[in-house]
Amino acid sequence: MRLPDSVTGSFLVVLGTAAAYGGWLLPPVPGQPVGPNIFPLVIGIGLALCGLAIVFGIGHTFEEAEELIPLEDGQAAAAPPPQGKVYGLRALLPPALLLFYVVAADRLGFIITAAIMVYVTSTALGAKWKLALPLAALAPFAIHLIFGKLLRVPLPAGLLPTPW
Amino acid sequence: MMKTLIEAFALISTWEVIIAMFAASVYGLVIGSLPGLSATMATALLVPVTFYLSPIAAIATIVAASSMAIFSGDIPGALLRIPGTPASAAYADEAYAMTRKGQAELALGAGVWFSAVGGIAGVLSLMILAPPLAEIALSFSTFEYFWLALLGLMCATLVARSSPVKAIAGMFLGLLVSCIGIENPGGVPRFTFGLTDLFGGIEPIPALVGVFAVAQVMRAMLTPEPPPLPRRKFGSIMAGQWKLTKKYHWQMTRGNIVGIIIGVLPGAGADMAAWVSYAMSKRFSKEPEKFGTGHVEGLVEAGASNNASIASGWVPSLLFGIPGDTIAAIAIGVLYMKGLNPGPTLFTEKASSMYAIYLMFIIANILMIPLGIAMIRVAAYILLAPRSAIMPIIMLCCAVGSFAIGNNMFGVVTVAAFGVIGYVMEANGYPVAAMVLGIVMGTMVEQAFVTSLIKSDGSILPFFERPVAAILAAMAIGALLWPVMVWGWRKLKPVRTGVAATGR
Numbered sequence: 001m002r003l004p005d006s007v008t009g010s011f012l013v014v015l016g017t018a019a020a021y022g023g024w025l026l027p028p029v030p031g032q033p034v035g036p037n038i039f040p041l042v043i044g045i046g047l048a049l050c051g052l053a054i055v056f057g058i059g060h061t062f063e064e065a066e067e068l069i070p071l072e073d074g075q076a077a078a079a080p081p082p083q084g085k086v087y088g089l090r091a092l093l094p095p096a097l098l099l100f101y102v103v104a105a106d107r108l109g110f111i112i113t114a115a116i117m118v119y120v121t122s123t124a125l126g127a128k129w130k131l132a133l134p135l136a137a138l139a140p141f142a143i144h145l146i147f148g149k150l151l152r153v154p155l156p157a158g159l160l161p162t163p164w
Numbered sequence: 165m166m167k168t169l170i171e172a173f174a175l176i177s178t179w180e181v182i183i184a185m186f187a188a189s190v191y192g193l194v195i196g197s198l199p200g201l202s203a204t205m206a207t208a209l210l211v212p213v214t215f216y217l218s219p220i221a222a223i224a225t226i227v228a229a230s231s232m233a234i235f236s237g238d239i240p241g242a243l244l245r246i247p248g249t250p251a252s253a254a255y256a257d258e259a260y261a262m263t264r265k266g267q268a269e270l271a272l273g274a275g276v277w278f279s280a281v282g283g284i285a286g287v288l289s290l291m292i293l294a295p296p297l298a299e300i301a302l303s304f305s306t307f308e309y310f311w312l313a314l315l316g317l318m319c320a321t322l323v324a325r326s327s328p329v330k331a332i333a334g335m336f337l338g339l340l341v342s343c344i345g346i347e348n349p350g351g352v353p354r355f356t357f358g359l360t361d362l363f364g365g366i367e368p369i370p371a372l373v374g375v376f377a378v379a380q381v382m383r384a385m386l387t388p389e390p391p392p393l394p395r396r397k398f399g400s401i402m403a404g405q406w407k408l409t410k411k412y413h414w415q416m417t418r419g420n421i422v423g424i425i426i427g428v429l430p431g432a433g434a435d436m437a438a439w440v441s442y443a444m445s446k447r448f449s450k451e452p453e454k455f456g457t458g459h460v461e462g463l464v465e466a467g468a469s470n471n472a473s474i475a476s477g478w479v480p481s482l483l484f485g486i487p488g489d490t491i492a493a494i495a496i497g498v499l500y501m502k503g504l505n506p507g508p509t510l511f512t513e514k515a516s517s518m519y520a521i522y523l524m525f526i527i528a529n530i531l532m533i534p535l536g537i538a539m540i541r542v543a544a545y546i547l548l549a550p551r552s553a554i555m556p557i558i559m560l561c562c563a564v565g566s567f568a569i570g571n572n573m574f575g576v577v578t579v580a581a582f583g584v585i586g587y588v589m590e591a592n593g594y595p596v597a598a599m600v601l602g603i604v605m606g607t608m609v610e611q612a613f614v615t616s617l618i619k620s621d622g623s624i625l626p627f628f629e630r631p632v633a634a635i636l637a638a639m640a641i642g643a644l645l646w647p648v649m650v651w652g653w654r655k656l657k658p659v660r661t662g663v664a665a666t667g668r
Contacts, residue, residue, distance in 0.1 A: 099577065
């Protein structure tokens, strides 16, 4: 997800301008010179200026190259991860699962949704089914016990209510 | 004084507080020792639990978990060369070199002992600094608060280990996020795009959980698993620590002081304290050539420093509601939730609660020694747990925890969104800590700014008229212009740039 500075900078310019314009459109407090409009205006302008500075590479010299810890002997050298376009998209799995939770939890219930989340995350991180399956079966109950029972968070029951 | 102290003792000597503190300590030790799970993340995931505790017990969990997590980050650093928390990254190489020389006990013992000493030094600074500062703060008007908040935000950008322009941009992003909602001077829906869920604004806690926890799980998806810990027998862990204390008492004191100062600075936390102290230790050491070969001196100073910053980070948080670091940012959220609104009056009206916080810090740091030793002995077993078993549980805690904050699903959406934002920002060199401070402080900055503008009838001049305000203003503007000046300086003197580049 490393993007060139020109891309992120331009995005900030657009976002800043939009924020400043959006703020400017807001009505001030009646009878006062300022109101909810001034703060977004100032921030938007600041953000746009920062974006411009980033596009032109100002401040780039301060950035430190990412330090890679060299491997020592005695440590198994990890295989270089397979690179590819699809591989990079794996990073989006956690937020996607959270959105899945939002959509599905009310219908399927906490236990089933959570079990699916645990299984998918665990497998994506390289777990064999021998680990992922028991984990998916037990972890939702443990979390439900702590949050649902002890802390009384109203977790959705859905299709499979918990025994307590 | 004596009466408040006794009241404070009464506040913390309930079973709820004792159990909460003990459980949070164990939790903090475990999370801190797992590579990739930071102290901030440990604290953020605790917040939903604190909802259901009494105010003092809630703060106790945060105090205990954050102190323990900062120490236990040293464990995988020393044994695996992988820091458990960013705060241990500065000296992980050094500690690992000691382990290879067969001095694992000494390295880890120094971690426990000097962490505890540093933590207690931090509390003392909190006890000494806070009351006189509160006296001064009582006379502050909105002008001073505005500049102080701005200065706080600026400090966060100056200390970021990245481009200051990107840090300032991150801060503006955070402020922009805080604009969302109807909680603004006019009470009109702002940047809500007609979505009722956005009317209440973006809650800081789900945003923090997203940025620190979900983004970390996202990164884990793309990085290889760390190697398992080799099992080993430890000798006596505390042996030789007293000798070290006597030998390096000056380094320890210097580490404590640096840690305290960095902790008080808004936005700069334990990781920064450790880096600065380690560098200082090397710079002023009588035997700098030994650094990097397994020399305990830097460990002493940096270990004393990062834990000292944890407690002193509470100074600006308690006084002004300006977080000293990201952990304090979370703590502020909890303080507000529990009716202990930060501000100078906290020290007069709720003095016993303040004393209770001091006491809890001291207890947590004493408790760190036995629990830390126990943790070192069982660390080999805990670190056997593969990442693929821990991360799914973190994910579940993120989902349930963010839901629990408002009992609505929008919290979960916020967590997911900020996970992506945090991940993209970090990958492109935008420091997320600056954005987090922006989100936490946004409402306060805006209130101080708009109230000041209304008081001054739209004129800018009164912002500089009061003497304290003028000083704070000069500092804040200087911090804002600093990167521009350095950049111009380097452009003008291209020869010096080369020197500076090699000197870094």
